[in-house]
Amino acid sequence: MEVRTILWPTDLSKNSIKAAKHVSSLADKYQAKIILLYVGVDLMSYFRAYGDPGKDQLQHFQGWELNQAKKHLETVCEQELKACPHIEVKLVQGDAASEILKTIKAAKADLVVLTSHGRGHDELDQKSADFGSVAKKVMANSPVPVHLVNPYNN
Numbered sequence: 001m002e003v004r005t006i007l008w009p010t011d012l013s014k015n016s017i018k019a020a021k022h023v024s025s026l027a028d029k030y031q032a033k034i035i036l037l038y039v040g041v042d043l044m045s046y047f048r049a050y051g052d053p054g055k056d057q058l059q060h061f062q063g064w065e066l067n068q069a070k071k072h073l074e075t076v077c078e079q080e081l082k083a084c085p086h087i088e089v090k091l092v093q094g095d096a097a098s099e100i101l102k103t104i105k106a107a108k109a110d111l112v113v114l115t116s117h118g119r120g121h122d123e124l125d126q127k128s129a130d131f132g133s134v135a136k137k138v139m140a141n142s143p144v145p146v147h148l149v150n151p152y153n154n
Helices: 020-030 044-050 055-080 096-107 133-141
Strands: 005-009 033-040 087-093 111-115 146-149
Touching (some): 005 020, 005 096, 020 033, 020 055, 020 111, 020 146, 087 096, 096 111, 111 133, 133 146
Parallel strands (some): 005 033, 005 111, 033 087, 111 146
16 A cells, blocks of 8 residues: 555544554655644534624634644644654644545545544543544545544553
């Protein structure tokens, strides 16, 4: 298998960051480029319950969220990954699984590395045998291999 581009989607949770060792090792092994993807919250899916915000309010919050995510991703790159010169950071907003699948195709990724559980399981005391919803959707629909990391064994 030839791997030129590795997609690492992360929600920046404690669990998600545990994939960094795997991403770094695989990038070194294949001399591959890493695309570090953060998908911001799809706020419009929440507003039906609370009413619609003004366009300016929504843009302000989305801009703030992506700016904070970018700073955190830069820190992750510096602290966790040796391959920072070969990293492209991509920030988008929407449904996480859908955006990951779009990015696989758009970036022509050869491999996806993600954890079996992300943000929703960060504080759980009990380990879940079931995969998280995003991991399930990506595994079921990815056109390329998915390297799934169990965050509880790292």
